[in-house]
Amino acid sequence: MAASAPEHIHPREVPLATALAALADPVRLTLVRELAAAEDWERPCGSFDVPVRKAALSHHFAVLRQVGLLEQRDRGQRRYNRLRRPEFDERFPGLLDLALRTDLD
Amino acid sequence: MAASAPEHIHPREVPLATALAALADPVRLTLVRELAAAEDWERPCGSFDVPVRKAALSHHFAVLRQVGLLEQRDRGQRRYNRLRRPEFDERFPGLLDLALRTDLD
Numbered sequence: 426m427a428a429s430a431p432e433h434i435h436p437r438e439v440p441l442a443t444a445l446a447a448l449a450d451p452v453r454l455t456l457v458r459e460l461a462a463a464e465d466w467e468r469p470c471g472s473f474d475v476p477v478r479k480a481a482l483s484h485h486f487a488v489l490r491q492v493g494l495l496e497q498r499d500r501g502q503r504r505y506n507r508l509r510r511p512e513f514d515e516r517f518p519g520l521l522d523l524a525l526r527t528d529l530d
Numbered sequence: 531m532a533a534s535a536p537e538h539i540h541p542r543e544v545p546l547a548t549a550l551a552a553l554a555d556p557v558r559l560t561l562v563r564e565l566a567a568a569e570d571w572e573r574p575c576g577s578f579d580v581p582v583r584k585a586a587l588s589h590h591f592a593v594l595r596q597v598g599l600l601e602q603r604d605r606g607q608r609r610y611n612r613l614r615r616p617e618f619d620e621r622f623p624g625l626l627d628l629a630l631r632t633d634l635d
Binding site: 440441442443445446448449450451454516517518519520522523524526529530 | 545546547548550551553554555556559621622623624625627628629631634635
C-alpha cells in the first residue's frame with residue numbers, strides 16, 4: 426500500500442489543541458475505537474469499517490500518526506496498525522478513555 | 531454589546547466530537563482558562579486577553595456556548611460569562627481539567 430515508511434511523532438511532542446483536533450472527527454474516533462478493540466498489529470489499513478475512500482482514509486491515519494496515537498508498519502503489501510495507548514495516556518491522561526466512550530456520541 | 535439574548539445548549543445534548551472540536555483551538559482554550567480562574571459572572575466579553583477582533587471573539591464565545599461550556603447574561607451594555615464547569619464535567623469527565631493544563635500546550 427505505502428510507497429515509503431510512515432513517519433511517527435511521539436505524543437510528548439504534541440500540543441493539547443492538536444491532540445483534541447485529531448480526535449474531534451467521527452471517522453477518526455471510529456478508527457481509534459476499532460484499534461482499541463483489536464490486538465496490536467492485528468489490523469491492516471484496509472480492514473476498517475469507515476465510509477471514506479482510500480485517499481481520505483490515508484489522511485485520517487496520517488492525522489492520528491501525527492499526534493502520536495498511531496504506529497504503523499509495512500509488511501509485504503500491507504500496512505499494519507497499533508494504537509499507542511500507553512504513550513498517549515501518559516501525555517494526555519483520560520483523553521483516550523473519553524474518546525472510546527460511544528455513549529457520548 | 532448583544533442585540534438578542536444568547537441561546538444556550540446543555541452539555542448533555544452535545545456529542546463528544548463537537549466538544550473536542552470546541553476545545554481544539556488556542557483562543558478558546560485561553561478563554562476557558564481565564565474563565566476558570568475567575569468567579570462566575572465576573573468577566574464581561576471585552577475583558578479577555580486574546581489576539582482576535584470582536585467578530586472573531588463573538589464566534590469563539592458562540593462555539594463555547596454551543597457545547598455547553600459557557601453561560602452568558604446581558605446586564606446593561608455588557609455581556610457577562612460563566613464557565614459551566616459542573617455541567618460539563620458531569621458529561622465529559624476529565625476533559626475540562628485537561629484543557630486547563632497549560633503545560634500540555
